[in-house]
Amino acid sequence: MNYSIEHINKIVNGSFFHFYQNDSIEHLLIDSRKLIFPSTTLFFALNGARRNGNKFIDELYKKGVRNFVLNDIVDVSLYPEANIISVENSLDALQQLAAHHRSLFDIPVIGITGSNGKTIVKEWLNQLLEDKFNIVRSPRSYNSQIGVPLSIWQMNETHELAIFEAGISEPGEMKRLEEVIKPTIGVFTNIGEAHAENFKNIGQKAKEKAILFTNASIIIYPADSKIIGEVLSGLHQPVKLFGWGQHTKAQVSIRQIEKNAHRTVIHLSNNNFNFSVTIPFADNASIENAINCICVLLYLGTPTDTIIRKMFLLSPIAMRLELKSGINNCSVINDSYSADLSSLKIALDFLEQQKQHAKKTVILSDILQSDKPSEALYKEVAQSLQQKKINRLIGIGDKMIGHKKIFEDKIADISFYHSTDAFKQDFHQLVFRDETILIKGARVFGFEKIDQLLAEQIHRTVLEIDLNAMTHNLKQYQQLLKPSTKLMAMVKAFAYGSGSFEIANLLQFHKVDYLAVAYTDEAIDLRKGGISLPIMVMNVETDSFEALIQYNLEPVIFSFQQFALLDAYLKKEGLQQFPVHIEFETGMNRLGFELKKISELESVLKNSNFKIQSAFSHLAASEEFQQDDFTKQQAMLFGKAADELQQSLGYTFIKHISNSAAIIRHPDLQFDMVRLGIGLYGIDSASSGNLDLIEISTLKSTIAQIKQLSDGVTVGYNRKGVAEGNTSIATVRIGYADGYPRSLGNGNGKMLLKGHLAPVIGSVCMDMTMIDITGIPDVKEGDEVIVFGKELSVKQVAKWAQTIPYEILTGVSQRVKRIYFEE
Numbered sequence: 001m002n003y004s005i006e007h008i009n010k011i012v013n014g015s016f017f018h019f020y021q022n023d024s025i026e027h028l029l030i031d032s033r034k035l036i037f038p039s040t041t042l043f044f045a046l047n048g049a050r051r052n053g054n055k056f057i058d059e060l061y062k063k064g065v066r067n068f069v070l071n072d073i074v075d076v077s078l079y080p081e082a083n084i085i086s087v088e089n090s091l092d093a094l095q096q097l098a099a100h101h102r103s104l105f106d107i108p109v110i111g112i113t114g115s116n117g118k119t120i121v122k123e124w125l126n127q128l129l130e131d132k133f134n135i136v137r138s139p140r141s142y143n144s145q146i147g148v149p150l151s152i153w154q155m156n157e158t159h160e161l162a163i164f165e166a167g168i169s170e171p172g173e174m175k176r177l178e179e180v181i182k183p184t185i186g187v188f189t190n191i192g193e194a195h196a197e198n199f200k201n202i203g204q205k206a207k208e209k210a211i212l213f214t215n216a217s218i219i220i221y222p223a224d225s226k227i228i229g230e231v232l233s234g235l236h237q238p239v240k241l242f243g244w245g246q247h248t249k250a251q252v253s254i255r256q257i258e259k260n261a262h263r264t265v266i267h268l269s270n271n272n273f274n275f276s277v278t279i280p281f282a283d284n285a286s287i288e289n290a291i292n293c294i295c296v297l298l299y300l301g302t303p304t305d306t307i308i309r310k311m312f313l314l315s316p317i318a319m320r321l322e323l324k325s326g327i328n329n330c331s332v333i334n335d336s337y338s339a340d341l342s343s344l345k346i347a348l349d350f351l352e353q354q355k356q357h358a359k360k361t362v363i364l365s366d367i368l369q370s371d372k373p374s375e376a377l378y379k380e381v382a383q384s385l386q387q388k389k390i391n392r393l394i395g396i397g398d399k400m401i402g403h404k405k406i407f408e409d410k411i412a413d414i415s416f417y418h419s420t421d422a423f424k425q426d427f428h429q430l431v432f433r434d435e436t437i438l439i440k441g442a443r444v445f446g447f448e449k450i451d452q453l454l455a456e457q458i459h460r461t462v463l464e465i466d467l468n469a470m471t472h473n474l475k476q477y478q479q480l481l482k483p484s485t486k487l488m489a490m491v492k493a494f495a496y497g498s499g500s501f502e503i504a505n506l507l508q509f510h511k512v513d514y515l516a517v518a519y520t521d522e523a524i525d526l527r528k529g530g531i532s533l534p535i536m537v538m539n540v541e542t543d544s545f546e547a548l549i550q551y552n553l554e555p556v557i558f559s560f561q562q563f564a565l566l567d568a569y570l571k572k573e574g575l576q577q578f579p580v581h582i583e584f585e586t587g588m589n590r591l592g593f594e595l596k597k598i599s600e601l602e603s604v605l606k607n608s609n610f611k612i613q614s615a616f617s618h619l620a621a622s623e624e625f626q627q628d629d630f631t632k633q634q635a636m637l638f639g640k641a642a643d644e645l646q647q648s649l650g651y652t653f654i655k656h657i658s659n660s661a662a663i664i665r666h667p668d669l670q671f672d673m674v675r676l677g678i679g680l681y682g683i684d685s686a687s688s689g690n691l692d693l694i695e696i697s698t699l700k701s702t703i704a705q706i707k708q709l710s711d712g713v714t715v716g717y718n719r720k721g722v723a724e725g726n727t728s729i730a731t732v733r734i735g736y737a738d739g740y741p742r743s744l745g746n747g748n749g750k751m752l753l754k755g756h757l758a759p760v761i762g763s764v765c766m767d768m769t770m771i772d773i774t775g776i777p778d779v780k781e782g783d784e785v786i787v788f789g790k791e792l793s794v795k796q797v798a799k800w801a802q803t804i805p806y807e808i809l810t811g812v813s814q815r816v817k818r819i820y821f822e823e
Helices: 005-011 053-062 090-102 118-129 147-152 173-181 202-213 226-233 284-299 304-312 341-353 374-387 398-402 404-408 420-429 448-454 467-478 492-496 500-509 520-528 542-550 560-573 595-606 625-649 660-665 794-800 805-810
Strands: 015-018 027-029 041-044 067-070 083-086 109-113 135-137 161-165 185-188 218-222 240-245 252-259 264-270 273-279 321-325 331-335 359-365 392-396 413-417 435-440 462-466 486-490 514-519 535-539 554-557 578-585 610-617 654-656 673-676 697-709 727-732 750-753 756-759 769-772 784-788 817-822
Touching: 005 083, 005 090, 041 053, 041 090, 053 067, 067 090, 090 147, 090 173, 109 118, 109 173, 109 202, 118 135, 118 161, 118 284, 118 304, 147 161, 147 173, 173 202, 185 202, 185 284, 202 226, 218 226, 218 284, 226 240, 240 284, 252 284, 264 284, 273 284, 273 304, 284 304, 321 341, 331 341, 331 448, 341 359, 341 374, 341 435, 341 500, 374 398, 374 404, 392 398, 392 404, 392 420, 398 404, 398 413, 404 413, 413 420, 420 448, 435 448, 462 467, 467 486, 467 500, 467 673, 467 817, 486 654, 492 514, 500 514, 500 520, 514 520, 520 535, 520 542, 542 560, 554 560, 560 578, 560 595, 578 595, 578 625, 595 625, 610 625, 625 654, 625 660, 654 673, 660 673, 750 769, 784 794, 794 805
Parallel strands: 027 041, 041 067, 067 083, 109 161, 109 185, 135 161, 185 218, 218 240, 240 252, 331 435, 359 392, 359 435, 392 413, 462 817, 486 514, 486 673, 514 535, 535 554, 554 578, 578 610, 610 654
Antiparallel strands: 015 083, 252 264, 264 273, 321 331, 321 817, 462 697, 697 727, 697 784, 727 769, 750 756, 750 784, 756 769
16 A cells, blocks of 8 residues: 655645655655665654654665655755655654554454563464464564554555554553554453553553553453453443453353463363363463463354364464574574564564674575565565675575566575475585574474574573663663763673674664774674774784774773884884874773873874874772762863863863763763663663663573482582482583582572572582472473573672672673574
8 A cells, every 4th residue: 555745744744844756655664774665665753862863864865765754954955856744743743644544444453462471462363363364463572652653554455454562661652552553352461560660550550551442342351450450440431341360250261270391271161161272381471371362262253163273283482583603603593483574574684783794695485474466575575685685595485486586686696495394405515604594484384494404503501692681771871871972882801791793783783882892802803793883992912903903993092101012013004193092090090091191191192193082081989879979089080181181182082981880870970972881781780770771691501410319418529519308409501611600509509490599509510510409390301490681680690609790791601602682
């Protein structure tokens, strides 16, 4: 369905700041990095706390975009062929356009909200109903003020059912989403504490979420939740409530739930008819999500025998894109659970972020979920692949083969197979080396077999890195900064143990201003991984001077000896105006020029081959309020020295002193730039509680063996562990060679197993650690054990080890494989 730009102007109540011609619009864009179809794209310039969407207009215009919605003035003479709509608020305009688009369709629309489970319920409903309806749904977790309008825009005349999720973080947001979604069927999954920080209490949050159902015909909800029940019964409009649970008024009564290790039997009753449903999951969240789905199916008139059959076949939902090491120095992105156009574009965006390899390969199955005619569908797929500069395509499926000619014009290296098994037979004749590979396939193609072929065989202890959490943490700190303040991200020490170039890729994608590392070899790895941001190297040795020039790196100068050596090298090479950073000593007493020697520094700088990029100092105790006077004294000394140096040199440079804690506790010390380190990784070093930080790392392992010991039997080296009574122990595949400190032995440390803390028994060994699992039910060999993560904070583990989180994070050995994921 196409709109003309003139029609859109009327819908959003805008006015043409500049009009060139009445273009046809098919695609909406809010992120300049995700442009695919310039000529038919309309860009909404949204403004955030630190970024004005207008700054991307020039870049997009050069790439062929000609249609824009703005709420700020621009110089239209720079864009003579553009159509520019002026509105009061670009986000309002985006939502108005989506609301108008939604009003054109008279089909059932399922709106899902709740504290948890929204995306799972949406994806499972799609699995359960896709053979009966042509469905449009939110891509992944597009449930925000921006994501919902972009989801609604996908609707067209071929769709028979829509499923959208809605999430909020503060009062007033749901009313805007309701006006866009207008659900006819509501699903209220549950209510909990997630994202509750901006609400007075959980009751207010539930009431706000219920606004989504203002015009719904029916609401499916957990009737045993008193809070949800009271909120829904207080709705003003007449609406049918369809509750489930053990409550006497529930339309679907849960008579009994029987769990075993891998599946659950749910015994239900509806309209005095008893039936039982088996699902291939045993966790409480999946059971709750499944019952919500069963209720939707019942409301839509699905026969119970069909419900029973389909629920048993439910598949796990891949909630994230995983990046991991592959064979022959490859990187592998596994998204092998779905293949639709929306999720393909999201996966290609994630692939584009990866700069560690120049070559990019996509292994793609037939697209099974699309309303588009086949020819148009595969032309769009081919254009998306070409836009993202994909070097090689391996297509699997009869439809991919049938449209082979479309891809031949777009991609140089292509091959096709009728099935996954046919690809596997040919696998060892194919070459995969030094490339990033995206595996993207519909569930029926079984691409997990391809993932197993390509993924590097790993030690069963892994460190998972949540890239979404890092992005969230970055934004939490950015909201504290003045618009003019730059941000330097610290990625030294293998990015605090998280993996350097993977983290740097993400930070580069989100346009931080600078990166900093400790040593030159770390910076070289980043450059080889495709990082183009400026990189400050904090500790430079004489044998790395050549590499500084070769890889365009910016060293820190902290002593006169170092100054003289580097300056002499530059003179010999005939290089001038080489970028460096000057470090002042103001109280840390570690590295830096003494302030009493600033006159001498000024003198030698004037005759040097250096161009000062920045001057900085280190705060010694910015996280401690008892040391605030000392912190302020450091900042005063630094500011005075930097100003004196700047006046002497006659040009300006960047000044910075604030670290993660100072960003929170000392907002007046931002100067021109701040250095964000441990806070990026989810650790509030200031212990302020003012930011909603998420720990990005989860270190996990598995149980190798379980033993039953009698009273008095000893465990481990030197017989330090002793069983007290009949004891069950589990040997976990992690030891001090993996970075698990020996100080956590003998009961000092604990690991999380099935929601229970299991203490370490005996000494920590090089590759193994034993834990006491006595009393923890249903434990078996191969079960997952959390060493630290969201459920067991690294701060707590550090406390047990009598150290700091920095040491625990940076101590995780590089033999522990990192897996990066993005939801």
